Amino acid sequence: MKRVWRGPALLLVVGTGVAAGQVAQGRPVAAVVFLLAFVLLAGVTSPLVFPRPVGAREARRRSAADGRPVVFWRPGCTYCLRLRLRLGRRARRLHWVDIWRDEAGAQAVREVNDGNETVPTLLVAGRAYTNPDPAWVREQVSSPR
Structure with missing residues (x-):
């Protein structure tokens, strides 16, 4: 913390x-x-710039229920900040997991990134994407599910 x-x-x-x-x-x-x-x-x-984070398990549960992507991030990450700023208001539609606060989230990121805590990592429909293009993420958030 x-x-x-x-x-x-x-x-x-x-x-x-x-x-x-x-x-x-x-x-x-x-x-x-x-x-x-x-x-x-x-x-x-x-961390004030980012939507309120939830735990990895809760984010996955919510994502399964509403189909919205899960974003694994950490404070100080310039790529996370770039994604957050480019998403604008749409950022609130995603489920944000701070890997420095949530060990399960950090473990999930390491599992899909060869042991590295590379962020942002998104889970979209159960599939992981590391450091995706913000325009692509906007499409994922905007598309009906």
Whole structure:
């Protein structure tokens, strides 16, 4: 749980330091700009950008019931963030599993990726897809089931 927030926390600490340095040099406007940039980066790399995660078993159960894909992800993953941002509002239609919070999810990812925790990994109709194209994922979410 703690490592999920390490990157965003580090960005906030560095941003605060940079902003303090700018204030000390008499540049309050630059300090505000830097601080806002670092806060934005911390927010984007935090788990807050992603829909609320569920456990792998619950995600698979829900997927079997409603036919929606399951996305295995982890905070700090740039490919996961790219997928999340490209999906926009459609991201809420998928079942998101944070593999750092759910050992069963991490195990499921390792099983389909030769022992590696490569994310994002999607399960669509029981079949795994590693780092799929976001446009293809949008089609899967938009298509009627």
